[in-house]
Amino acid sequence: MFALDRDLPTADNTDNSEPLATKHASVLPAEVLHWLDPQPGQIIVDATLGAGGHTRLIAEKIGPTGKMISLDCDPFMIETAKKRLTNPNITFVHASFDQLRQVLDELNIPAVDGILADLGICSDQLDDSARGLSFQREGPLDMRLDPTRGMPASALVAQLDERSLADLIFQLGEERFSRRIAKAIVLERKINSIRTTTDLAELVRRCVPRSGKIDPATRTFQAFRIAVNCEMESLDSFLQLAPYCLKPEGRLVIISFHSLEDRKVKAAFKDTSRYLALTRKPVQAGEEEENRNARSRSAKLRAAKKV
Numbered sequence: 001m002f003a004l005d006r007d008l009p010t011a012d013n014t015d016n017s018e019p020l021a022t023k024h025a026s027v028l029p030a031e032v033l034h035w036l037d038p039q040p041g042q043i044i045v046d047a048t049l050g051a052g053g054h055t056r057l058i059a060e061k062i063g064p065t066g067k068m069i070s071l072d073c074d075p076f077m078i079e080t081a082k083k084r085l086t087n088p089n090i091t092f093v094h095a096s097f098d099q100l101r102q103v104l105d106e107l108n109i110p111a112v113d114g115i116l117a118d119l120g121i122c123s124d125q126l127d128d129s130a131r132g133l134s135f136q137r138e139g140p141l142d143m144r145l146d147p148t149r150g151m152p153a154s155a156l157v158a159q160l161d162e163r164s165l166a167d168l169i170f171q172l173g174e175e176r177f178s179r180r181i182a183k184a185i186v187l188e189r190k191i192n193s194i195r196t197t198t199d200l201a202e203l204v205r206r207c208v209p210r211s212g213k214i215d216p217a218t219r220t221f222q223a224f225r226i227a228v229n230c231e232m233e234s235l236d237s238f239l240q241l242a243p244y245c246l247k248p249e250g251r252l253v254i255i256s257f258h259s260l261e262d263r264k265v266k267a268a269f270k271d272t273s274r275y276l277a278l279t280r281k282p283v284q285a286g287e288e289e290e291n292r293n294a295r296s297r298s299a300k301l302r303a304a305k306k307v
Contacts (some may be wrong), residue, residue: 001076003094004106008134024052025123027296028255031283032116033057035303036253042113045104045245047097047238048072050122052081054177058116058198059087071095071103073146073229077122096146098237111247117238118255120295121145121225133225135201135217143221143228153224157194162186172260173223173234176177180207181220185221200224222258235261239268243275246306251278262300275304 027030032054038044038061046055049072059068067089072078073096082092094104097117104112125131129139132153141154146213160168170178184207185194194200200216208216226232242252252275256262262282269277282300289296 004091004103024304025293025295027053027118027120027293027299027303028283028285028289029053029057031301032253032255033061035278035283035301036114036116036251038062038066038114043067043069043109045100045112045115046070047100047115047117048119049081049092050077050118050120051124052085054116054118055081055090056085056087056257059085059090062089064089067091069093069103069107069109071097071100073097074122074125075146075148077125080124096234098234100238101241104245112250113243113247114251114253115242115245116253116255119231119261120255120257120299123295129197132197133221135215135221138196139196141197142202143225145229148155150228150230152192153200154195155199156224156227158184158189168227169220169223171223172226173219173221173287174259175208175219175223177208178191182220194267197221226260232260232264241262243306248306250306251303252306253301255299256282257295257298257300261304265302269302269304272307274307276307278303278305 036044036058038058040063042062043066044058044062046058046068049055049070055068055070062068068087069091070081071093075094078092078094091107095103121133125145126134129137132139132142141152141157143153144150165182165185166179169175169181175181181204184203187193188203194203204217204220210216246252254265256265269275279302282302285296285299
């Protein structure tokens, strides 16, 4: 299920207050505009709206005769962006990016000129302790990007057997201490419930030796977040459907943040029956942006055209 702009609560834009502040800085903004190449009058999709930074930049380029369709699976991010972005040519949709074909059908749009998908997590989501996405803040072990659907991470931690836990943490987090962590989870939950981010983070830190600046809980939290939100399955579906949403020569730009995502995007763009890859290697942030926005250091942009 998804909700189009007309079905969403109306944001109150009648006052003259400043747009809602956000800590999130969109990565690779100049590179997105270069490879997506939005032109006046085009129809462009931002398949992962987030705080709306990329949507704002693209909407400015396509102008008043263009149409911007911006999706997000998180209803909170939709409402936040609606209050910050008052451009009447932007249509906001509460939907996952793998529902794009259904969204366009509902809007009576056969195909679009370009699609952007930034696969990263918004800083505003990470900073909200109630979402349970960050091991740096105590909160319920939830991790759902769409809190209206699905199973929280605490349920997976409580229900999966030791082998399934180890496989999940290894495959989705690429954590080499996955078996040790899984065993510790099973032993701990016999005594105490693992219900908060702090519960899980401290357990993992006892199992994984610290190496460099990366917190030992990083990979395990990544694994559970990916599993809870079915991120790999959604990405596979999106990569399959995207060509059927694009006009001939339409552009697809995807920004990934870890190797699992990037490998899938790279492999999809090698399918010459669907795509013509525009970027031989992933485009990454320059030193200036990395210094300004630490999140950009792991961002990799790939672009392709529909054939």
